[in-house]
Amino acid sequence: MNGGLLAREDQLFFGLDLVSGTVFQTDLSGRVLRMIEFGSPSEASGVGGLTLDDRGFLYVADPVGQKLRVFDPEGVKSRVIGEERQLHLARGLQLVERDGVLEDPNDVAVDAEGNVYVACGEQFIVHGLQKFSAQGLHTLSFSSMGEPGGTFGGPRGLTLDPDGTLWLCDTQFHRLQRFEPGGRFLDVLGPPRNEPLVSPYAVTMLPDGDLLVAQSLGLIVLGRDDARRRPFTNRRLARVCDVCCCAGTVWILEREIGNFGIRVSRFDVEGNLLGVVVSGMRDLVGKASTWLKAEMGRSLPPSQAWHRLGVLYHYVLPETFSNLKHAERCYRKSLQAEPVGFEVSLDLAEVLTRRGRPEEAMRLHRECLEIRPEDESIRLRLALLLCQKGDKKQACQLLLDGLELSPESELLRSELDRLT
Missing domain, CATH: 1.25.40.10 (Tetratricopeptide repeat domain)
Incomplete structure (x- = not known):
């Protein structure tokens, strides 16, 4: 994903996987309201997926620092969820997948009950989607395609349906998987049932229930049954890092060539550009x-x-x-x-x-x-x-x-x- 974007009715949160992790909190015009910083010169960090819970706590997946960070509504660090990969290694434990160990956390979602879902893993991984309680305790590891020991392929983007079910970008297997919060596999868009997507890595839900998916070939809109696929917009975009839909507006975070450009834009659900909030890194x-x-x-x-x-x-x-x-x-x-x-x-x-x-x-x-x-x-x-x-x-x-x-x-x- 190389960054994260979150939109609410009156605010935006976004950041990139830079050397020192920073989440920018702005109003809808791009005016900075707060900078939430973490990491240090001796502790590399970055920004992956973002989400807020009902209390206003911000959850930041940090794939560089190998952490899931939580900040209170004032932007103060509250806690870290999951056992960090480095801590696991520092204890002299063998580097094997284990419940509760977050390896390369890429995206995060929180449901109405406060349960936390984390998509993690850079390559092929069994524990690619994990669930934690509101208190931060590991409660479940999902099984890819519902098969015990099933492997995910570098899972990236994650979003929640209004009914509480989860959609996960199974990137290297070129598909989306859908699960119940309790772990039961429900559906797949892509192989083996449908034509493959092209390395999907970010997903959000549109107001009509369709899915907006960022993949290597650009943004596409998918029907839930995969009967319809269409490009989201005719506008030329740079590398899309993340997408988010809120109150009928689609927000897109792009990264320019060379990694030193950034653009945050808003579109209507038909793919028409409504405005650019951040027009570059210098801006x-x-x-x-x-x-x-x-x-x-x-x-x-x-x-x-x-x-x-x-x-x-x-x-x-x-x-x-x-x-x-x-x-x-x-x-x-x-x-x-x-x-x-x-x-x-x-x-x-x-x-x-x-x-x-x-x-x-x-x-x-x-x-x-x-x-x-x-x-x-x-x-x-x-x-x-x-x-x-x-x-x-x-x-x-x-x-x-x-x-x-x-x-x-x-x-x-x-x-x-x-x-x-």
Whole structure:
């Protein structure tokens, strides 16, 4: 999916699978109301499918960070649902599929009772659709085509019928599957009963009960019995990341070539363009900057606001000299407001590395390492900079010191083996 989109009658939520996960909450004109951020320079994250429950809690599938994140109505992190794949591995358990372990969560849906459904898996997987209670406890793993041990093919998009049944994009098997909330298989659109779709990966329900499906060849409308298939619109679209229908309006999130463009558009149910809410990444950054500057010193401390501005220039916009320069300026203003800023220092070190100033970057990495000596990612970055400087001996010693703190670290050991 490479991103997620959610529409409500007066608001939009959307985001892309960038290095640092950000969900933008806007009004229907695209004016930014809030930025919900998660992840960090040392914790990669991204945005997959999104949904809201009846209480206004936001659920974010994070296929990059391997988590299902939940945020309260104020955008504050509430909890994580499911056992994370990395945690499962960190406990020394074999990498096998298991109930409750979320591997590459791609999309999420919540029913009226608060039950949570997660589509997960990058490739072929048995536990590709899992159900959790409102309290976050695993209650069910669905079986593909109703067959015990049946395999899903990289399941992506997920949507709920008004009657509570689920439609799942079984991407690599080129079909949609339909299930009851209790797990019973109901129907399939595509093989083996119908002509295959072309790698469907996002789906939403239209007001008349038809399905709007994003597939590799574009958007199509399907009847529930697959007797009718037609293109949704004649307009040329970029890569569609996600689709959503709300109050008779279809919202489409597109990603431009090169991954640095974004467009959020609204259509009527007949496929006619009604307007463009976000016309590009620079447009989005401009709107986000306006919100951040307005909230600086009010709902956001200046250090946090400047850091978020820096992240927009650093990670969201293309990596150009001008954008990196703006990012450095924002990060330094953040550190002026709050000198001890661990994540800000890491981001600034990365910018300085990109701008060809390794000595300054190494100084910041060393300062961060004093705060978190067990952080593997900092040691690896600093070791790389030392190697580029020609100081291989010091780089190896840095990794050895890290292994004394974390003897089981495969990352540090493999890098040390590579250097020696």
